[in-house]
Amino acid sequence: MALRLQFNLTDFESRFREVLTMKREISEDVDTAVRAIIADVVEHGDKALIDYTNRFDGLDLSKTGLAISSDEVDAAIKVCEPDTLSALELAAERIRVYHELQKPQDHQSTDSLGVTLGWRWTALESVGLYVPGGTASYPSSVLMNAIPAKVAGVERLVMVVPTPRGETNPLVLAAARLARVEEIYRIGGAQAVAALAYGTDTIQPVAKIVGPGNAYVAAAKRRVFGQVGIDMIAGPSEVLIIADKHANPDWVAIDLLAQAEHDTAAQSILITDSIELADQVERCVEAHLKTLPREKIARESWNNYGVIITVDDIKDALALSNRIAPEHLEIECQNADELVSSVRNAGAIFLGSHTPEAIGDYVGGPNHVLPTARSARFSSGLGVLDFMKRTSVLKCDRQALAVLGPAAVALGKSEGLDAHARSVAIRLN
Amino acid sequence: MALRLQFNLTDFESRFREVLTMKREISEDVDTAVRAIIADVVEHGDKALIDYTNRFDGLDLSKTGLAISSDEVDAAIKVCEPDTLSALELAAERIRVYHELQKPQDHQSTDSLGVTLGWRWTALESVGLYVPGGTASYPSSVLMNAIPAKVAGVERLVMVVPTPRGETNPLVLAAARLARVEEIYRIGGAQAVAALAYGTDTIQPVAKIVGPGNAYVAAAKRRVFGQVGIDMIAGPSEVLIIADKHANPDWVAIDLLAQAEHDTAAQSILITDSIELADQVERCVEAHLKTLPREKIARESWNNYGVIITVDDIKDALALSNRIAPEHLEIECQNADELVSSVRNAGAIFLGSHTPEAIGDYVGGPNHVLPTARSARFSSGLGVLDFMKRTSVLKCDRQALAVLGPAAVALGKSEGLDAHARSVAIRLN
Structure with missing residues (x-):
């Protein structure tokens, strides 16, 4: 009741x-374990990934290789129900169309003083997508995380997914193909997050890591934040x-x-x-x-x-x-x-x-990765903007600087930053 | 050299x-101290703020009160250099005009299936702005943090600034007035961050905390993240x-x-x-x-x-x-x-x-709060969007659900989520 x-x-x-x-939520205190795993991956790279995957997933990566090949994805798609595949395709297309609407505009204008102002949006160069193994492995979440990244223009989208005892979820691989994920590794846990953040011989590092995971994955994402970007902790x-x-x-x-x-x-x-x-x-x-x-x-x-x-x-x-x-x-x-x-x-x-x-x-069509635990007071669901960043652009000519310069000099001096003031004043003479 | x-x-x-x-950067390990300070503020509220401010800032808040009054701001403005005030006003106006350009658009459209899709942007209800004390107390940063929040439509903007031995920076208070900050408290450090995140008898909690600070402030922001939103750690x-x-x-x-x-x-x-x-x-x-x-x-x-x-x-x-x-x-x-x-x-x-x-x-005009330490690979400078959040909106009518429903039922079943499938199927009959 x-x-x-x-x-x-x-x-x-x-x-x-x-x-x-x-x-x-009962927050498990896994931070000490996660810290050690990350340090291990930073130091030993692929070898650490092989060791942890042996231990946690009962899988010998030295035999299978780290990467899930395109042939394996082809084979997985063949065993999926055609009706489910069609449903996934419909979903992918609708998610793509909705997120296309979110693409932001660049701006450039010149004001009355002759100052050119604006910004440019650019996509992140590379993004890692964490996909849980086992029962929490949802093909729909692969679409919801990957498609906005591709719509944003992210060139390199890397998926990691643990495959306990070698078992993969064929629909997850089918969803990855639909979302144009072309680089997939059979690793999970804090070790996979560390590999994405710091790189190994096999895996080039990414700029941001998104996707849901268990307490270890969440703690690892918090810990690598700064080295790379992360999405929310759901x-x-x-x-x-x-x-x-x-x-x-x-x-x-x-x-x-x-x-x-x-x-x-x-x-x-x-x-x-x-x-x-x-x-x-x-x-x-x-x-x-x-x-x-x-x-x-x-x-x-x-x-x-x-x-x-x-x-x-x-x-x-x-x-x-x-x-x-x-x-x-x-x-x-x-x-x-x-x-x-x-x-x-x-x-x-x-x-x-x-x-x-x-x-x-x-x-x-809208994203299903959404703010939980009252965080909708201050944050949004996943979208195209999470895979782009805005760079401001400013250009003054000699006349514009002559008008604006004295105020900058005054403020620089008032803040005790004389080189700031001088860098403007020197151009006014 | x-x-x-x-x-x-x-x-x-x-x-x-x-x-x-x-x-x-030498990262100071202040996390243990910060954890204790936050717990103390959560438990003892204003009393903890008074104790810490006595200890760290040599100031007795039980005599001065927590809030800096409007009269004190008036008095501070009177002692500022008129030229510097004019420069601050010019800066505030240019920052405001630039950030007005960043205000996002809502979207609503109905697709060929009859599905109405879109999103609504809304401002955060309340934001806390941390301003450091001493030499790192920059009036220009007050403008850069507060004006985008006001442009976004944030109703309640709360500033905290430590005043060691009672000393305030008049220009910081003048900048707060220019940026329409109407609630200011003379507190700083992890205790101020905790008060903003959890609230006390005097200070209502906020939804997000922005602004620069020392290692204690940064650690406190990391720790309260989730309870409230935070900006970047610069x-x-x-x-x-x-x-x-x-x-x-x-x-x-x-x-x-x-x-x-x-x-x-x-x-x-x-x-x-x-x-x-x-x-x-x-x-x-x-x-x-x-x-x-x-x-x-x-x-x-x-x-x-x-x-x-x-x-x-x-x-x-x-x-x-x-x-x-x-x-x-x-x-x-x-x-x-x-x-x-x-x-x-x-x-x-x-x-x-x-x-x-x-x-x-x-x-x-553009913001000077910008991503450092290579984080421009994945993040943007502060802007209006940091003070707003996007809520997606979806509406199907009976016909649209009839077209989309079977795919949702198939995917729900494929993910083992039968109530998901049933919630759609039950409406199709």
Whole structure:
């Protein structure tokens, strides 16, 4: 049973604050181990990768080689279901089209003083993409991470994926091919992150590392940050659904469970102005749970972290949602299009009754790599800009410098930076 | 004397690699102390701030209060030089105009399937701005951090600045006023970062913390990252100047020293295709050094980290510059406008002989908060986007879901996520 809160009760604020500060992740302290692994890869390169892969994945890379060849990818694609491959192709195309819209514009203009100002966007030269092994190895995530990088113009996209006892996920390799990833290594864990950041004889280093991973991968990414760029450190998934009395309780219930089935630490929240809907959804959740293959995971998530909040006015639902800053926000209300303008903090919004969050996980087009754990208050989902950087451009001619120079000299002197001041003054004479 | 390298010598590559991997910063291990300070502020709030400020800044906040009042800012402005104030105003206006150009556009379109797609940009609700005390307290940095936040639409901008023994920098307060910062606290160090991230009775928490600081501030920012957003962790400043035989050696020399005077760990690099210019610049550097108030700092930086590289072809200079990925890049060549298109990795570019980097530090318009330590390979200078976040929006109607749904069902099932598949399938019937 999920937690049930009522907005107009006096204890609401304190109980809502408990929801906001709920700890859902047990942070494993793996930093010491990760530090040693990184140092080892920096010192011993490929040899360290071979040793760790032997130990952690039960695989002898000295026999298989580090790289997964193009022939192996061809072979993997042949064993995939044709229907699933077609679905992946549709997804890839829609993700590509959406992200093309995100490509930024360069700017250059000359102001009234004759100063030419602007910026240039350029793609990162190389990016590493971490893909988990085992059950958390999602082909859709390969597309979501790789396609924006390719749209940005990243030339070299390197994938690493652990293959425990040599087992690969054919759909992951198919997704890599679709996303035009041409360099793949069968390594994982902190050792793979270290190899991408610092390079080995076989693997050239990259400029940025993206993609999800376990506690070791997350700790390694934090540690190599600065040497290379990293994306966000993602936490367990979340959905918040705002629904009114017109919503279908059965649909709302399965959407809540589609989050809950990810992980026992996932969180599903419903806010509604209809007590009747709240009651119906609770019952539908129980009915669905009984027939879900991942019942155990979903039930644990729902019982421990599920929340249903009833409000008198749907506007209060929006205000609470902005405080939560959910990763995924579904608005299943009749006036969804109107309510969306009040959303301030959310990773992704799904509008209306025919937009279940799962459509966005796969084939909607927008990215499914989104800020979790309330970080939508200050960050965005993955996009093309994460694979580009902006360089400002400034050009003064003699006349422009004559106008601007004295102010720069004054400020340089006021900050005690005389060489700054002199570098301008010397050009004014 | 700076290091001198020649591109066409056989040992060049190995010596250049040494330049690339030069360690300029001694990373102090302050993490244990910082962890304790943060825990203390989380537990004791204002009381902890009072204790630490007593201990580190020799100031009794229980007498002064935490906040710097509007009256104190008024009084500070009155003691500033009118010329410097005018220069600050010019700088603020130019920074504002440049950053207005960066404001991103929302997008919404409906594709041929009837799927409505897009995104909305929203400003962060609140941002904390760290300003160092003492000699590293630069009014220009207040403008560069605060104005993009205000342009983005951040409502609440909170500044923290330590005031050792109660001493404030009047120009810093004047800059805060110009940038419309209306909430200022006289605290610094890891304790100020903790207060901004977690809040106290007096200080409401913020969503993101930006601004430079010492090793304690940097470690605290790394540690609170996730709870709040942070900007980059900036290292010592750098300039790379590409100059041809037409450049003025005296101007090039003072530009190199304008970086070197920042910090003994700063780095100034010249790459030129003229051995004559290289020799002249070396001599001019020596001549300038003798008359600089910050001679000692600048000389130590130049002797330890200064580099002059001579190349046969200026195109090689661009290639080397892209490998270095400098924070600041000056191109003082006759064909500067043409060469700029070959720049791939740089924080900010300054074109031609009348654009000394110092003009960009103050009144050019572009931001002077830029990626250091080769991080221009993967990141950008501070801008309006750092104070906004993008929320994707997706809406399917019944018909669109009918077309896209089967692919989502197939992918959900292929990933073993049956509730995902069911949440779509249930709506298709």
